[in-house]
Amino acid sequence: xxxVSQHPSWVICKSGTSVKIECRSLDFQxxxxxWYRQFPKQSLMLMATSNEGSKATYEQGVEKxxxxxxxxxxxxxxxxxxxxxxxxxxxxICSASRGQGVAFFGQGTRLTVV
Amino acid sequence: xxxxxQMEGPVTLSEEAFLTINCxxxxxxxxxxxxxxxxxxxxxxxxxxxxxxxxxxxxxxxxATYRKETTSFHLEKGSVQVSDSAVYFCARTxxxxxxxxxxxxxxxxxxxVHP
Numbered sequence: 070x071x072x073v074s075q076h077p078s079w080v081i082c083k084s085g086t087s088v089k090i091e092c093r094s095l096d097f098q099x100x101x102x103x104w105y106r107q108f109p110k111q112s113l114m115l116m117a118t119s120n121e122g123s124k125a126t127y128e129q130g131v132e133k134x135x136x137x138x139x140x141x142x143x144x145x146x147x148x149x150x151x152x153x154x155x156x157x158x159x160x161x162i163c164s165a166s167r168g169q170g171v172a173f174f175g176q177g178t179r180l181t182v183v
Numbered sequence: 184x185x186x187x188x189q190m191e192g193p194v195t196l197s198e199e200a201f202l203t204i205n206c207x208x209x210x211x212x213x214x215x216x217x218x219x220x221x222x223x224x225x226x227x228x229x230x231x232x233x234x235x236x237x238x239x240x241x242x243x244x245x246x247a248t249y250r251k252e253t254t255s256f257h258l259e260k261g262s263v264q265v266s267d268s269a270v271y272f273c274a275r276t277x278x279x280x281x282x283x284x285x286x287x288x289x290x291x292x293x294x295x296v297h298p
Contacts, residue, residue: 073226103284112187112272112288162226164284172284174219176226 071097073165075175082153082182090148090178092163098143099165103172104136107160119146153182185209189273189289196296202260204292206247206273209254214275215283216240216249216256221270221291230258230271232283263296270294 072095082088092102101120105113117133119125119140127133135157137149146165150157158181164172190205208214215234219227231240236251245260256273273289 075226101284103286105288110290112290113286115277115285115287118285164227166284170283171229171232172286173229174227176224 071095071165071167071173073099073163073173073175075163075178077178078176079179080181082180084154084182085152087149087151088153088180090150090161090163090180092146092148092165092175094144094165094173097165097167099146100143100168101166102140102146103164103166104138104146104148105162105164107162107177113162116148150180153180155182158182185211185214185275185277185287187273187275187287187289189271189292191290191292193293193295196263196294198265198296198298199262200296202258202263202267202294204258204271204273204294206256206258206289207254208256208273208275210251212277214277216247216276217274217283217286218245218247218256218258219272219274219288221272223269227272263294265296265298268294268296 076091104116107113116131117125117127125138140146162177164174166172186209217232218230220230231242233240233249239248247258270291274286277285
């Protein structure tokens with residue numbers, strides 16, 4: 070299957086700072102990328118969908134000003150958690166698809182806000 | 184709304200045992216159904232999928248049949264191996280969507296297989 074890479078795999082940041090997570094499709098052009106969040110022992114929750122060159126579509130209850138998503142190219146989407154707080158600590162996972170095809174997932178990023 | 188319910192884990196089996204992980208979904212729209220697997224330290228990988236009622240998805244000895252009458256998509260394997268130890272997620276496409284990327288996941292089931 071296709072390869073999607075996330076960076077970093079884990080990050081620790083101080084409260085009030087911002088942190089950026091990258092999601093790259095390494096061997097295909099991803100017209101659509103998806104960002105999920107996973108709380109401990111819970112399922113993945115879709116946060117937003119981003120299409121290359123356009124604004125992301127956020128799921129209900131997700132603060133778009135807090136979770137900034139940019140999909141500037143067909144191989145890269147970024148999620149920036151702004152003014153992070155301890156409650157933002159979570160596992161963030163991206164996926165990427167070409168057209169409406171099956172999505173391929175990154176390995177996830179563990180964010181810890183202290 | 185859309186939801187997926189998986190059997191609670193963790194599931195612990197001996198090698199060569201039969202595996203069933205139950206999954207049921209809400210019957211909104213005409214979803215496609217998936218099983219994803221997450222090995223330790225890795226991202227989710229698509230294990231198998233089924234796009235319409237009565238379809239059977241299969242891969243690596245795993246099977247699941249799309250049962251519309253029972254809104255189920257149970258995962259089965261006849262003989263598990265230690266290397267199957269992982270977290271398994273059942274998922275469905277969101278109602279009204281045409282993309283395989285917008286998914287609703289179950290909570291995941293941890294499978295541990297002992298030699």
